Amino acid sequence: MDPILKVTPIATEQIKTPSREATIANLSGGNQQKVLFARSMAAKPVVFLADEPTRGVDAGARIELYRIVRDIANGGAGVVVLSSDAVELSGLCDRVLVFSRGKIIRSLTGDELTEENITGAAIGAETQRDEKGETGSARLRRFLSGDFAPVLVLTALIVILGLYTTTVNEKFLSERSLNGILFLASALAFVSIGQLIVLLTGGIDLSVGPLTGLVVVILSFFADDASGPPMFAVGLALALAVAAFIGFLNGFLIRIVKLSPLITTLAMFIALQGVSLLLRSTPDGFFRRSIMQTLTTHFGPFPAAFLAVAVISVLLEIALRRTRFGMEIRAIGSNEVAAYRLGAKVNRSCILAYVLCSCFAALGGLLLSAQIGVGDPTVGQNYTLQSISAVVLGGASIFGGRGSFLGALAGVLLVQEITATTGFLGLGTAWQYWLPGILILAATAMYSRTRSGEVEH
Secondary structure (H helix, E strand, O other), rough: OOOHHHHHHHHHOOOOOOOOOOOHHHHHHHHHHHHHHHHHHOOOOEEEEOOOOOOOOHHHHHHHHHHHHHHHHHHOEEEEEEEHHHHHHHHOOOOEEEEEOOOEEEEEEHHHHHHHHHHHHHHHHOOOOOOOOHHHHHHHHHHHHHHHHHHHHHHHHHHHHHHHHHHHHHHHHHHHHHHHHHHHHHHHHHHHHHHHHHHOOOOOOOOOOHHHHHHHHHHOOOOOOOOOOOHHHHHHHHHHHHHHHHHHHHHHHHHOOOOOOHHHHHHHHHHHHHHHHOEEEEEEOOOOOHHHHHHOEEEOOOEEHHHHHHHHHHHHHHHHHHHHHHHHHHHHHOOHHHHOOOOHHHHHHHHHHHHHHHHHHHHHHHHHHHOEEEEEEOOOOHHHHHHHHHHHHHOOOOOOHHHHHHHHHHHHHHHHHHHHHHHHHOOOOOOOOOHHHHHHHHHHHHHHHHHHHHOOO
């Protein structure tokens, strides 16, 4: 008989193997876990550590492993289980400690030890690291690894670039110039907000650019001189409905049909561009002046559209940190399996994220229509890459889980400012692409380095 079977009968009595010569690699996941338990028990440990002990095993093997863990504890050994499954922890443990950023935020025992309490403590965790004894470099690394550091960094770059451009051309800070820059930024900001919502879940939406163009084309049928405000309202409602459907279709194909987000939204990119060209083969359908004047309303140098997007960004930032949906999409982007085990409705939240993304892109299309004033089927394509650039500059991770709406807004302002300053400084059009590209590479390298250092610590 195998020596392991002699010294650890509790763990090995349920191991199913075709023969004594069978290798562990050829056993099922549950039987492999039991062999690992047996090996550890052979050393007669004082403390038994189990990291996700039932991951990847079937229900029957899971029950057997639970019994083995309880038998180890009853034998006098201390057992420490690390698991993201709240049901597993509530049924297996006598005491559960919920951690956040390296600190215990809640200790649960007795009647408190329920799935609801564990899930609530984990999803709603808000704590900070103990700063006592930190070195200056550690504080800087911790600050740069936070979601709000990019806002300050980008704000500083915006101010520096603005002041320098003003020294070369004083017209840069004129009311007309600022109004134009901020209004152009407003449309991109709405698209970037939607893109960030999807990126937080670990997805991506390449179709937002052509979608803004499709919205412009749809509105052009309801905004000419023969149409009044009620007809334009009907057109706007139709555009939002189409956008919501496209977002739902993206989410459904990605989450339910299990297609790749990249392939799905790229195919949608092509399809939407084709639909726009089908509706308007050439630019046509001029917007009436009163509609454009309403959309471009401003208070001094500040367009009403920019003030609206700034308020929305603040409200979304609060929702991202304080509401269950905000916490869920961050959790899904960080670790989808763990988020599911903690009670997040993964498919529903991801599909909703794509719907919101498309709706915000439609709002961007509404402002874009005021910029060009005609139903042009080719506009908006650049918004796909520009929106991704803005949110990455704002500190968002393309792998999900990290990002800030205020950071995205700051990224949009920097991208739009760079576009404007190249003209004021007399630089070539190529600089509109080189500067954001260089900044994105630098920002990505800095954020990746500081955040990886944060994890190590």
